[in-house]
Amino acid sequence: MGGACSRKRDQREGDLDDGYGGSARFSRSFYFRWPSRNFERDISDEQDNANKAPSLLELAVRETCKNTQGIKSFEKLPRDLTQKILNELVQTQALSRELFQAFEDCAIQDIYLGYYPGVDDSWMEVIGSQKFCLLAVDFSGSMVTDEGVQCLQICENVEIICMNECKYISDISLSYFTGFTNLTSLSFQKNKLITPAGMRHLAGLPNLKHLDLERCPKIHDGLVYIKGLTKLEKLNLGWCNCIRSSDMKQLSGLTNLLELQISRSKVKDFGITFLKDLKKLEVLNMEGCPVTFACMDTIAGLTSLTTLNLKSCYISDFGCRKLEGLGNLKNLNLSYTNVSDAGMVYLKNLKSLQFLNLDSCKIGDQGVQNFKNLVNLKSLDLSDSLIGNHALNFLTGLSKLESLNISSTMVTDMGLHKISGLTSLKSLNIDSRQITDTGLMALTSLTNLTHLDLFSARITDYGIGSLRHFKKLQSLEVCGGGITDVGVKSLKDLTDLTYLNLSQNGQLTDQALEALSGLTKLVSLNVGNSSVTNAGLQHLLPLKNLTSLALQSCKVTLWAIQKLQASSLPNLVIVRLR
Amino acid sequence: MVRKEDTVTLISAEGFEFIIDRKAALVSNTLKNMLTSAGSFTETELGEVRFPEISTPILEKVCQYFYWSLQFASGKETEFHIEPEMTLELLMAANYLHT
Numbered sequence: 029m030g031g032a033c034s035r036k037r038d039q040r041e042g043d044l045d046d047g048y049g050g051s052a053r054f055s056r057s058f059y060f061r062w063p064s065r066n067f068e069r070d071i072s073d074e075q076d077n078a079n080k081a082p083s084l085l086e087l088a089v090r091e092t093c094k095n096t097q098g099i100k101s102f103e104k105l106p107r108d109l110t111q112k113i114l115n116e117l118v119q120t121q122a123l124s125r126e127l128f129q130a131f132e133d134c135a136i137q138d139i140y141l142g143y144y145p146g147v148d149d150s151w152m153e154v155i156g157s158q159k160f161c162l163l164a165v166d167f168s169g170s171m172v173t174d175e176g177v178q179c180l181q182i183c184e185n186v187e188i189i190c191m192n193e194c195k196y197i198s199d200i201s202l203s204y205f206t207g208f209t210n211l212t213s214l215s216f217q218k219n220k221l222i223t224p225a226g227m228r229h230l231a232g233l234p235n236l237k238h239l240d241l242e243r244c245p246k247i248h249d250g251l252v253y254i255k256g257l258t259k260l261e262k263l264n265l266g267w268c269n270c271i272r273s274s275d276m277k278q279l280s281g282l283t284n285l286l287e288l289q290i291s292r293s294k295v296k297d298f299g300i301t302f303l304k305d306l307k308k309l310e311v312l313n314m315e316g317c318p319v320t321f322a323c324m325d326t327i328a329g330l331t332s333l334t335t336l337n338l339k340s341c342y343i344s345d346f347g348c349r350k351l352e353g354l355g356n357l358k359n360l361n362l363s364y365t366n367v368s369d370a371g372m373v374y375l376k377n378l379k380s381l382q383f384l385n386l387d388s389c390k391i392g393d394q395g396v397q398n399f400k401n402l403v404n405l406k407s408l409d410l411s412d413s414l415i416g417n418h419a420l421n422f423l424t425g426l427s428k429l430e431s432l433n434i435s436s437t438m439v440t441d442m443g444l445h446k447i448s449g450l451t452s453l454k455s456l457n458i459d460s461r462q463i464t465d466t467g468l469m470a471l472t473s474l475t476n477l478t479h480l481d482l483f484s485a486r487i488t489d490y491g492i493g494s495l496r497h498f499k500k501l502q503s504l505e506v507c508g509g510g511i512t513d514v515g516v517k518s519l520k521d522l523t524d525l526t527y528l529n530l531s532q533n534g535q536l537t538d539q540a541l542e543a544l545s546g547l548t549k550l551v552s553l554n555v556g557n558s559s560v561t562n563a564g565l566q567h568l569l570p571l572k573n574l575t576s577l578a579l580q581s582c583k584v585t586l587w588a589i590q591k592l593q594a595s596s597l598p599n600l601v602i603v604r605l606r
Numbered sequence: 607m608v609r610k611e612d613t614v615t616l617i618s619a620e621g622f623e624f625i626i627d628r629k630a631a632l633v634s635n636t637l638k639n640m641l642t643s644a645g646s647f648t649e650t651e652l653g654e655v656r657f658p659e660i661s662t663p664i665l666e667k668v669c670q671y672f673y674w675s676l677q678f679a680s681g682k683e684t685e686f687h688i689e690p691e692m693t694l695e696l697l698m699a700a701n702y703l704h705t
Contacts, residue, residue, distance in 0.1 A: 081678035084671045085700040087686055088693055095690040109697055 089116050096122070099130050107135045107161070118144060128154050135161040142168035142190060149176030156180055164188035168217075177201040185210050192217035192240075199226025206232050215240035217264075224250035231256060240264040242289070247271070251278040259284060266291040266313065273299030280305060291315040291337070297322040308332055315339040315361070321347035328353055335359040339385070345371030356380055363387035363409065369395035378402065385409040387433070393418040400425055407431040411457065417443025424449055435459035435481065441467035448473045459483035459505070465491025472497040479503045483529075489515030496521055503527035513539040520546055531556035531578065538564025545570050556580035556604070562588040569596050576602035614641065615654040616669065618662040628653070630672035635704035659702070664695050668703065 089109075093116045102110045114131060117123035118140065128151055136158045141147050147170035155165055156179030164187060165180070173196040180186065181204045189211065191197060198221035205211060211233050216222060217240055227250030230236070236257050241247055241264060248270035254260065255278040263282070265271050266289040276299035279285070285306050291313050300323035303309070309330050320342045327336070328350035336354070339361045348371030351357070357378050363385045372395035375381070381402050387409045396419040399405065405426050410419070416438040423429070429450050435457045444458070444467040453474050458467070463485035477498045488510040495501070501522050511533040519525070525547050530536060536558035544553070545567040553574060561583040568574065574597055577589070586605060593600050614631040616624045631637045640655060657665060667688070674686050688696060 079679055079681065081675040083700070084668065084675075084703075084705040085697065087671075087688060088697040088700050091688040091690065092693040092697060095693065105694070105697070106701065109701055113697075 085112070089113055093117050093120060093122055096127050096130075099127070101130050101132065102134050103132075105134075107137070110134045111136055111138065114139070121145070125150060132157045134158065137161055137163040139164070140166045141170065142166040142192070144170075147172065149173055149179075152176035152179040156182060159183060160185045162186050166190035168192035168194065168215075170194055171196065174198055174201045178204050180204060184208055187211060188213040190215045191219075193219075195220065197221065199223055202226040202229040205229060208233060209235055212236060213238040216244065217242040219244050220246065222247060222250075224248075224253070227251070227253045230254050233257065235259055238262040241268060243267040245270050248275055251275045254278065255281060258282060261285060262287040264289040265293055268293055271295060273297075273302075276300070276302040279303065282306065283308065285309055287311040289313045290317060293317060295319070300326045304329055306330065310356075311335040313337040314341060317341055319343075321350075323347075324350035327351075330354075331356065333357060334380075337361040338365060340364040343367060348372070348374045351375065351378070354378065359383040361385040362389060365389060367391070372396070372398040375399070376401070379404065381405055383407045386413060388412040390414055392416070393422075396422045399423070402426065403428065405429055409433040410437060411435040413437055415439065417446070420444075420446040423447060426450065428452055431455040433457040435483075439463075441470070444468075445470040447471070450474065451476060453477060455479040457481040458485060460485060461508075463487075465494075469494045475499065477501060478524075480505075482506045482508070484508055486510055489518075492516075493518045495519065498522070499524070501525055505529040507532040509533055511536065513537055513543065516540040516543045519544065523547060524549060526551045526573075528552070529554040531558070531580070533558055536560060538567070541565070541567040544568075548572065550574055552576045554578040556582065558582055560584060565589070565592050568592065572597065573599060575599050576604075578604040580604055580606060611653065613653065616665060617654065617656045618660055618665040619658050620662050622662040622665070624665060624669050626669050626672065630669070630676060633672045633675045633705060634668075637703065657699075660699050661695065664692060664699050667692060667696060668699055668705070671705065 089112050092113055102113065110131065114136060117127065123144070125146060132154050139155050139162065141151065147167055149172055152172055155162065159182050162183040163185060168190055169192065172194055177197060184207060186208060187210050189205070192215055197216065197219060202222065206229055212235055214233070214236060222244060223246045227247060231253040234257065237259055239254065239260060245268065247268060258281065260282050261284055263285060269292065271290065271293035273296045276295055280302040283305055286308055288309060288311070292315065295314070295317050297319050300319060304326045307330065310332050312330065312333060312335070315337045316339065321344055324347040331354060333354050334356050336357060343362065344366040345368055348367050352374045355378065358380050360381060360383070364387065368390040369392055372391060376398040379402065382404050384405060384407070390413070391410065392414040393416055396410070396415055399408070400422040403426060406428055408429060408431070411433045415434065417440060420439065420443045424446060430452055432447065432450070432453060437460065439460065440462045441464055448471055451474060454476055456474065456477055459481050461484050463482065465488055468482065468487060468491045472494050475497055478500050480498060480501060483505045484507065486508045487506050489512055492506065492511060492515040496518060499522065502524050504525060507529055509532050511530060512535045516530065516536065520543060523546065526549050528547070528550060531554045534557060536555060538561055540555065541560060541564040548570055550571050551573050556578045557580060560579060562585060565584065565588055577600060584605060589603050589605070612628050613625050614628050616626065616631070628641070631641065637655065671686060
């Protein structure tokens with residue numbers, strides 16, 4: 029809904045990455061972006077309230093925001109209305125510095141201006157004027173300086189402050205928050221200026237629950253000032269490459285911690301031992317830390333853990349042994365580690381597991397045998413492992429599996445029929461050169477698929493015909509070079525497609541674009557390295573939702589694309605021709 | 607013939623009376639509470655609601671919205687036009703009427 033409810037403050041706090049980035053599946057291809065924010069909102073409106081009229085309040089808020097000329101102050105409006113108007117103006121990017129002045133002294137509670145263009149110290153004066161009414165503020169990505177932050181000094185009831193990526197904010201800013209006993213959430217990610225001298229002021233914020241210092245390179249030795257913040261529940265020190273084992277000592281008494289991120293820090297085995305009393309810890313993300321099996325004794329004692337990310341750590345089968353007792357684990361990432369079949373035995377009884385990532389591990393068929401009773405698995409990533417067709421026999425009972433990645437393995441056409449009974453699958457990646465039409469045709473029973481990756485598989489026009497069974501497909505990659513215009517015609521009925529990659533199919537011509545002209549939900553289209561020309565672009569006119577288009581090495585000129593953008597595809601913002 | 611109990615009278619600050627279908631009035635949550643609660647409001651019995659703070663043109667617009675909303679819900683999805691000069695007053699009314 030347009031005038032978002034002002035009380036939903038909790039949603040704005042950055043969700044900590046669980047190591048399974050939702051957009052990862054699109055990472056290989058070049059871009060995937062939704063159209064402008066406006067559009068996004070309209071879509072969700074339609075879905076939420078099919079046939080329900082927008083409220084008069086909503087309509088009046090929108091209308092007010094369209095005609096703001098001459099408005100000097102919103103002071104006379106009740107504050108819940110002012111809040112709605114402010115939210116709408118921010119969302120539609122219609123708020124100018126001058127107009128923001130009209131919100132001075134309006135007793136507004138929530139001001140979310142994160143990454144809003146043009147925010148600087150003059151905006152902070154208006155924010156400060158809300159005084160004790162202000163409860164949440166976000167000015168991430170702004171030009172605000174220490175002087176601007178000083179305006180917040182009188183907002184002593186504030187609960188949430190988010191100022192990520194503010195390159196002019198330094199130590200002194202933190203001193204202005206002294207005495208903010210209501211402050212529960214503070215975030216200043218990517219701050220390159222804050223040092224222990226500033227961190228000192230955190231000691232005076234006894235009610236902090238969430239502290240996010242991701243990618244701050246100068247905070248080492250500053251953690252001594254948070255050791256008394258025993259109410260802390262979430263602490264993010266991810267990508268702080270200044271953080272070492274000795275810093276962990278300061279966390280040893282934070283026994284209320286539920287989530288801790290130390291990914292890509294320099295914490296070693298010795299540092300992990302300081303975490304042994306954090307018995308409530310549910311999420312521990314230590315991706316890329318230089319730790320070995322020696323840290324696993326401590327990990328084994330953290331029995332509340334539900335999410336553990338050990339990606340790229342020096343963990344071997346011996347370390348896996350310590351996972352045996354972590355019966356609450358739902359989400360385990362061991363990708364890019366040295367674990368092999370021998371270590372998988374210790375996962376056998378982790379019945380709560382829902383997400384298991386073993387990308388690029390030396391796991392073979394024998395290792396996978398241990399997963400056959402992990403019936404709660406929703407997502408399994410075995411890409412770049414050593415598995416072959418035999419491994420698929422052990423997956424047949426995983427009836428809750430929604431996502432399976434067996435790309436770049438030794439699985440062949442002969443094996444794929446074994447997973448044809450996994451009808452709950454929504455996402456399947458079988459990107460491998462040895463997969464052909466035959467393998468794909470064995471999977472037509474997987475009618476719930478929304479994402480299918482056949483990137484390098486040798487699919488031809490013959491095989492692509494079987495895609496018609498996957499009516500719910502939203503994303504598809506078929507880039508093996510064997511598709512011609514004839515094959516593209518069989519995609520016509522896949523009208524839910526938002527993301528389509530047909531690049532590397534050199535025989536595709538303008539006729540292929542014609543066949544795609546009915547796929548009006550397409551947001552991203554890649555037809556690079558094909559024989560498409562300027563003349564074919566006219567067929568893209570109906571694709572109003574298109575935001576990215578890739579046509580590398582095609583006979584298409586920038587001028588023709590610009591004409592297309594100007595005339596009918598205003599959302600098309602990402603274009604790649606070379 | 608429209609029966610009296612099927613209609614509701616809304617009275618503006620200036621005393622202007624709008625007689626509308628009860629069904630339309632129920633689009634407003636505030637009116638719904640007033641008109642359907644068990645006897646605690648006099649409005650429930652009389653089918654008459656006074657709005658000493660809502661001017662005639664605004665109340666008229668509100669009534670138009672009630673009917674537009676019903677049409678919208680039945681599948682006739684048209685635009686609802688709001689004159690720019692009345693937006694702020696209409697905001698207040700919509701807020702009060704929980705509409």
